[in-house]
Amino acid sequence: MGNVQPTIVPYEQFDVTADIKALRQACKGLGTDEAAIVEILANRSAAQRTEIKQAYFEKYDDLEEVLRGELTGSFEKAIVAMLDPPHVYAAKQLRQAVQGVGTDEAVLVEILCTASNQVGQPGARAGEAMDQGGAGCELEADIEGDTSGDVRNLLIALLQAGREEGYEVDEDLAEQDAQSMFEAGEGRFGTDESTFTNVLAQRNYLQLQATFKVYEKLSGTDILDTITSEATGTLQDCYVTLVRCAKNPQLFFARRLNAAMKGAGTDEDTLIRIVVGRSEVDLETIKDMYLEKYDVTLKDALDSECGGDFKRLLMEILH
Incomplete structure (x- = not known):
C-alpha cells in the first residue's frame, strides 16, 4: 500500500x-535491569527476537517465563508480545477477542482486515497459525456462537482469508462492484448486506479504492455515508472499519491509537497491539498520519498517557 515505513528494522550488528x-544478566540477582531489556528487544526485528528466544532456551531457560517472573503489568504484556512471531501474536489476539463473554468485533475486524500481504503484514499467516492444533476451527466456532446474522457472515468471510492479493486494479470490476453495491443499498428498499460483505471482504485494497471512486460518481454519495445510512450497530462499525482500512490503513491505525487514549483511562491492550504489531510494517507512517490528523506527535500523546517502563518501551519502539 504505497511507500510505508517501519520503525524497527533488523539490527545490523546483531549478535x-x-x-x-x-538479558540473562538483566534478570539475575536482586532487581531487574528493565532498561537493558528494552534496549535489546525494542531494537531487534521479530525474526531476531525469535532467534534470541530460541538461543536463550537452549542455553539457559524459557525466556518468556523468565521475563513474566521479572516484569508486571502492561510492560510485561508488551515484552511478551514482542517474543512471538507476528503471525502467532496476531493469532493469539484473535483468540483473546472471542474468549469470555461476547466477542470484541472491533479487534477481530482490525486484525483480519489489516493482517494481509497487501500491507506487508506477516500476520497474513495468522489463519495458518490458528489452524495449528485446530485453533482456527475453534475461532470460527467461537465467532459462530457469539455473533449472529450479517455480522457473523462478515467475520467468517474475513476469517476465511479470501481477500485477493496483489495490486492489480480491474476498472471493469470496479464498475460492476460499485453498481452492485448501489443496487444493494441506495437503489432499493432495505439493504442486501451480503453484496457489501462479498465486495469488502474479498477485493484488494487498491481495487476497493477504485470501486469507492466509481461508487461516488454513480451515486453522488461517499461510500462511508451510504454505509452509515444503510447499516446499523456492530455491522455498521465493521463496514466502516473495512472501508477506512482500504482507503488508508495508516490513518485507520492513527484513529485507533487516538481512541485508545481518549477519555478516562487508557486502552493499553490496543496500544500494544498496534505499536508492537505495526512496528516492522508501517509504524513510522502511522506516526506521520497521527501528527497530520491530531496536530500532536504520537510520542507526545503516549507520553501523557503512559508511564514507567511501559512508556519507555513504547518510546523506544517508536524511535
Missing part, C-alpha cells in the same frame, strides 16, 4: 550470543 548474555 545473538551477546544478547542472551545481556
Whole structure:
C-alpha cells in the first residue's frame, strides 16, 4: 500500500550470543535491569527476537517465563508480545477477542482486515497459525456462537482469508462492484448486506479504492455515508472499519491509537497491539498520519498517557 515505513528494522550488528548474555544478566540477582531489556528487544526485528528466544532456551531457560517472573503489568504484556512471531501474536489476539463473554468485533475486524500481504503484514499467516492444533476451527466456532446474522457472515468471510492479493486494479470490476453495491443499498428498499460483505471482504485494497471512486460518481454519495445510512450497530462499525482500512490503513491505525487514549483511562491492550504489531510494517507512517490528523506527535500523546517502563518501551519502539 504505497511507500510505508517501519520503525524497527533488523539490527545490523546483531549478535545473538551477546544478547542472551545481556538479558540473562538483566534478570539475575536482586532487581531487574528493565532498561537493558528494552534496549535489546525494542531494537531487534521479530525474526531476531525469535532467534534470541530460541538461543536463550537452549542455553539457559524459557525466556518468556523468565521475563513474566521479572516484569508486571502492561510492560510485561508488551515484552511478551514482542517474543512471538507476528503471525502467532496476531493469532493469539484473535483468540483473546472471542474468549469470555461476547466477542470484541472491533479487534477481530482490525486484525483480519489489516493482517494481509497487501500491507506487508506477516500476520497474513495468522489463519495458518490458528489452524495449528485446530485453533482456527475453534475461532470460527467461537465467532459462530457469539455473533449472529450479517455480522457473523462478515467475520467468517474475513476469517476465511479470501481477500485477493496483489495490486492489480480491474476498472471493469470496479464498475460492476460499485453498481452492485448501489443496487444493494441506495437503489432499493432495505439493504442486501451480503453484496457489501462479498465486495469488502474479498477485493484488494487498491481495487476497493477504485470501486469507492466509481461508487461516488454513480451515486453522488461517499461510500462511508451510504454505509452509515444503510447499516446499523456492530455491522455498521465493521463496514466502516473495512472501508477506512482500504482507503488508508495508516490513518485507520492513527484513529485507533487516538481512541485508545481518549477519555478516562487508557486502552493499553490496543496500544500494544498496534505499536508492537505495526512496528516492522508501517509504524513510522502511522506516526506521520497521527501528527497530520491530531496536530500532536504520537510520542507526545503516549507520553501523557503512559508511564514507567511501559512508556519507555513504547518510546523506544517508536524511535
